[in-house]
Amino acid sequence: xxxxxxxxxxxxxxxxxxxxxxxxxxxxxxxxxxxxxxxxxxxxxxxxxxxxxxxxxxxxxxxxxxxxxxxxxxxxxxxxxxxxxxxxxxxxxxxxxxxxxxxxxxxxxxxxxxxxxxxxxxxxxx
Amino acid sequence: xxxxxxxxxxxxxxxxxxxxxxxxxxxxxxxxxxxxxxxxxxxxxxxxxxxxxxxxxxxxxxxxxxxxxxxxxxxxxxxxxxxxxxxxxxxxxxxxxxxxxxxxxxxxxxxxxxxxxxxxxxxxxxxxxxxxxxxxxxxxxxxxxxxxxxxxxxxxxxxxxxxxxxxxxxxxxxxx
Numbered sequence: 001x002x003x004x005x006x007x008x009x010x011x012x013x014x015x016x017x018x019x020x021x022x023x024x025x026x027x028x029x030x031x032x033x034x035x036x037x038x039x040x041x042x043x044x045x046x047x048x049x050x051x052x053x054x055x056x057x058x059x060x061x062x063x064x065x066x067x068x069x070x071x072x073x074x075x076x077x078x079x080x081x082x083x084x085x086x087x088x089x090x091x092x093x094x095x096x097x098x099x100x101x102x103x104x105x106x107x108x109x110x111x112x113x114x115x116x117x118x119x120x121x122x123x124x125x126x
Numbered sequence: 127x128x129x130x131x132x133x134x135x136x137x138x139x140x141x142x143x144x145x146x147x148x149x150x151x152x153x154x155x156x157x158x159x160x161x162x163x164x165x166x167x168x169x170x171x172x173x174x175x176x177x178x179x180x181x182x183x184x185x186x187x188x189x190x191x192x193x194x195x196x197x198x199x200x201x202x203x204x205x206x207x208x209x210x211x212x213x214x215x216x217x218x219x220x221x222x223x224x225x226x227x228x229x230x231x232x233x234x235x236x237x238x239x240x241x242x243x244x245x246x247x248x249x250x251x252x253x254x255x256x257x258x259x260x261x262x263x264x265x266x267x268x269x270x271x272x273x274x275x276x277x278x279x280x281x282x283x284x285x286x287x288x289x290x291x292x293x294x295x296x297x298x299x300x301x302x
């Protein structure tokens with residue numbers, strides 16, 4: 001199976017790899033895992049006082065599609081409000097990266113990760 | 127030739143439907159079933175009978191593989207109880223477990239990068255211990271009918287199985 005050019009681009013030049021400092025109140029962290037393939041994804045968002053996501057970082061262990069999906073979603077959420085970030089659907093990621101059906105679960109993982117990160121941020125800020 | 131395709135794998139192997147299994151009895155029954163339905167025994171039979179024997183032999187193999195593996199056996203027990211283990215769809219795992227998975231991956235990647243077979247072997251031993259503990263936990267949860275938690279244990283085991291493969295691949299890569 002050949003990866004699409006966009007997957008390869010994000011895989012070879014992943015955007016926003018890394019972590020924010022622990023204990024920072026403006027950070028929301030989402031961590032999810034896909035049992036079927038063993039992929040683990042950590043996604044963090046840094047949220048401004050205006051409720052807009054200023055920055056995002058990720059760390060993913062998994063296949064090229066999982067890395068590309070997380071890289072892409074960290075690009076997409078920047079400048080979005082939390083609600084806008086929540087409205088991102090895995091199908092949009094899958095379409096943008098032209099993921100084959102067997103790799104759709106990688107895009108689901110990215111969608112679930114951003115949801116978990118927003119939820120974590122909201123929990124911190126009641 | 128009569129065969130009950132609707133019977134459970136446990137019934138087929140004359141084992142109680144529970145997690146703990148008598149491995150010797152399982153193997154003995156497997157050999158008996160294999161002998162009974164082996165395609166060679168039906169070499170002179172009609173096409174329909176040959177086909178049926180082949181279907182049965184396939185089913186026997188499938189059931190044996192499932193009952194032999196703790197992970198597959200646990201999953202099967204949950205399926206019999208009507209519980210979906212959601213290994214394809216449920217991505218919400220306990221945070222500390224996922225952090226642990228990240229650490230495992232980092233350590234394997236590090237040892238792999240430096241070709242440190244000894245370290246990989248040590249990780250493998252540690253992982254075996256974790257898998258054993260988790261399998262025991264899965265058995266306890268199933269026995270106690272705590273099925274939702276048992277499904278989480280199955281999902282966790284699935285991750286550990288993947289780690290096991292990765293360590294195996296890394297050792298292979300370091301040796302050859």
